[in-house]
Amino acid sequence: MEVTALCFRLVMLELIFLREQVHNSYNQNRTFLRITPNRLQHFDATSVSFDCVGFVGLTHLKIIRNTEELNPSCDSKRTTSSCTMDRVYLEDSGEYWCESEGERSNRVNITITAGPVILDIPALPVMQGTNVILRCRSKNQSTNLGIFYKNDVPMHSTPEEEMKIENVSKSDEGFYKCHVSSIGTSPASWLSVGDQLFYDSNSKSLNVRILLRLAVTMLSVFLSLLVMGCLYFKKHKVNGEDVADDPDV
Numbered sequence: 001m002e003v004t005a006l007c008f009r010l011v012m013l014e015l016i017f018l019r020e021q022v023h024n025s026y027n028q029n030r031t032f033l034r035i036t037p038n039r040l041q042h043f044d045a046t047s048v049s050f051d052c053v054g055f056v057g058l059t060h061l062k063i064i065r066n067t068e069e070l071n072p073s074c075d076s077k078r079t080t081s082s083c084t085m086d087r088v089y090l091e092d093s094g095e096y097w098c099e100s101e102g103e104r105s106n107r108v109n110i111t112i113t114a115g116p117v118i119l120d121i122p123a124l125p126v127m128q129g130t131n132v133i134l135r136c137r138s139k140n141q142s143t144n145l146g147i148f149y150k151n152d153v154p155m156h157s158t159p160e161e162e163m164k165i166e167n168v169s170k171s172d173e174g175f176y177k178c179h180v181s182s183i184g185t186s187p188a189s190w191l192s193v194g195d196q197l198f199y200d201s202n203s204k205s206l207n208v209r210i211l212l213r214l215a216v217t218m219l220s221v222f223l224s225l226l227v228m229g230c231l232y233f234k235k236h237k238v239n240g241e242d243v244a245d246d247p248d249v
């Protein structure tokens with residue numbers, strides 16, 4: 001009786017463990033393009049780094065600039081999967097992504113401005129249900145107090161240090177910008193909201209399928225071992241003194 005209960009508990013534990021594993025692997029970062037500093041907008045003549053994270057094999061950083069697909073020119077730390085531009089210029093604005101054979105990262109629209117104000121908005125999609133903070137940054141640092149706009153509509157009336165969006169949902173997607181009085185307005189950037197942390201839509205289904213197969217294999221192997229173990233102990237017990245303990249026998 002006790003052995004049966006123990007076996008049952010073990011099976012339940014294993015199921016919970018496996019479910020957790022599948023859930024974690026599904027939610028964790030996959031391949032993605034990391035931008036440092038982590039934002040969509042940058043002042044000209046500053047340094048920006050691009051790293052293709054999580055790729056296997058030969059990986060390339062790509063950019064679409066005025067509908068033309070190019071390999072960006074990197075100053076230092078140049079490998080196929082990472083690139084640092086010591087000084088970015090207006091013409092480095094564009095849509096960046098990483099790709100290797102069969103895998104593609106998220107695409108990121110980077111805006112370089114010669115203007116005096118940028119919006120500090122994360123380069124990677126924000127996960128639903130989390131919080132995000134947008135900040136206004138002026139080039140000469142005199143003040144970072146700004147009015148934030150979503151789709152050209154001001155979100156508040158008095159200038160603020162930052163705009164906090166709590167419990168982010170799809171409805172928060174849109175073009176954001178900020179205006180610092182008597183200094184200037186930042187370019188507008190699209191805030192994108194995702195289901196997971198930096199998921200890759202192309203490889204998601206493939207990864208999940210591989211994972212599920214692995215989980216099922218593990219589960220069946222484990223269950224077989226467990227059943228064998230239970231049978232062994234049960235038999236052992238039956239042959240021992242505890243026969244009366246199990247009413248089925």
Ligand SMILES: *[C@@H]1O[C@H](CO)[C@@H](O)[C@H](O)[C@H]1NC(C)=O
Pocket residue numbers: 027028029197
């Ligand atoms: C994903 O990556 C970011 C930045 O690299 C990190 O802060 C975060 O904790 C990671 N999340 C998971 C679930 O690994």
Ligand SMILES: *[C@@H]1O[C@H](CO)[C@@H](O)[C@H](O)[C@H]1NC(C)=O
Pocket residue numbers: 095107108109190
């Ligand atoms: C980047 O900008 C282009 C042009 O405005 C747009 O077509 C594209 O969907 C944008 N991509 C992302 C990831 O926001």
Ligand SMILES: *[C@@H]1O[C@H](CO)[C@@H](O)[C@H](O)[C@H]1NC(C)=O
Pocket residue numbers: 129167169
């Ligand atoms: C977050 O938003 C979702 C729907 O948009 C809602 O169901 C949920 O209760 C919210 N969570 C918190 C902590 O406000």
Ligand SMILES: *[C@@H]1O[C@H](CO)[C@@H](O)[C@H](O)[C@H]1NC(C)=O
Pocket residue numbers: 116140141142182183
């Ligand atoms: C910053 O720039 C603004 C507008 O260009 C100017 O009015 C202000 O005096 C500058 N502040 C400093 C500290 O340079």
